[in-house]
Amino acid sequence: MKAIKKINNNVAICVDDNNKELIAFGKGIGFPSMPYQITDLGSISMTFYRMDKSYYKLLEEIPEEVFEVSALIVKRAQNTLDCRLNPNLLPGLADHINFALIRLKKFKKMKMLFSYDVEQLYPAETELGRYAVNLIQKKLLVKLPESEITNIAMHFVNAEEENINDSSKWDVELLIDGITNEIEKWFGVSIDRKGFNYNRFVMHLRYSLKRIEEKKQFEDDNGKLFEIMKEESPEIYKCSLKISSIIGDKLQEQITQDEILYLMIHISRILKNNTAN
Structure with a gap:
């Protein structure tokens, strides 16, 4: 080798x-x-x-200790779940864990609840999420909120390959492309769609769309944080409202305030990291 x-x-x-x-x-x-x-x-x-090469640069940016803990968690999932997992689970999970650690410091008031519905539907994945949170506490000395058990569990659900190519009533790729076009138009930017920052954004957007489609939206008490971000970033808020309306119309769902907040955070992130002007 x-x-x-x-x-x-x-x-x-x-x-x-x-x-x-x-x-x-x-x-x-x-x-x-x-x-x-x-x-x-x-x-x-x-x-x-089989990892997508577009994620390689992302791997270099994730702290070494976070990446290594994520690899241990993925290895555990590979040995536990009776299915093939998407090879991009590792960078996706590592990025999520790293962002969760940052969010814990930056958005201490942001609350997301553990989902008992997810636990009932996906018990093996939830147990892996619990293992992940415990391992992070042991290895990185950070206690993540219980909601991260649910968030990490859903990463495993999304990575199960029999779910990834499931034909749907609506075209996910087309919707994501339309959302990206809306962001570019709103802020007058050109997003590098081959870059890892865009791949990261798409990964989180897929996760959000899956939650909305399966009627498992975030619906917690983050009103204060929502108002702070709305006041600090009014254009991101307005753009998020427009995108939420597009998603809601497509999936025929009312998008919750917490999902809009989640979208605002990720739009802010892609704009901050976007290098194609």
Whole structure:
């Protein structure tokens, strides 16, 4: 196996003997000058194949300890769930956990509740979410709110490949493209749709659309935070209202205030990180 690019000190992009690209974890494998041949395969602790290359830059931005904890959680899911998981689960989950840690500091007042409906519908995934929250507390010394059990559980539900290509009454890709067009038009920007920031936005948007379609919207007591963001970012608020209206019309659902708040946070994030002007 050849290591071709460093992600961090313990993670590298590699090519196996069949010339297939993968993400490999192993103590110190990111230290040597790249490329180099890994002769001791016993030093490799975990491997992940078929990951979309557009997520590679995202992996470099996620703190090493967060990425490694996320990999352990994904490995547990692979050994627990009786199905194939989307290979992009790892970067998606790592980004979610990293954002949850940031949100805990920045939006301390934001409350999202543990969903007993999700627990009833997806008991195995919920148990993995509980394992993840406990592991994060043990490894990173941060106690995430109980709602993160639900949020992380839904990442596993979304990653189960039999659900991903499920033909739906509506075209998800077309809706996401329309939402992106609306953001570009509203703020006079051009969003780099091949960049990892856009992929991150789409990932969170898919999660939101799934919640809305399955009637599991966020509906908590975040009124104060909503009013603060509305006052601080009036254009983001107005744009979020327009997009919520588009989604609501398409899915024939009334979008909750908390879902609008969630959308505002992610629109703010993609605008802040967008590099294509």
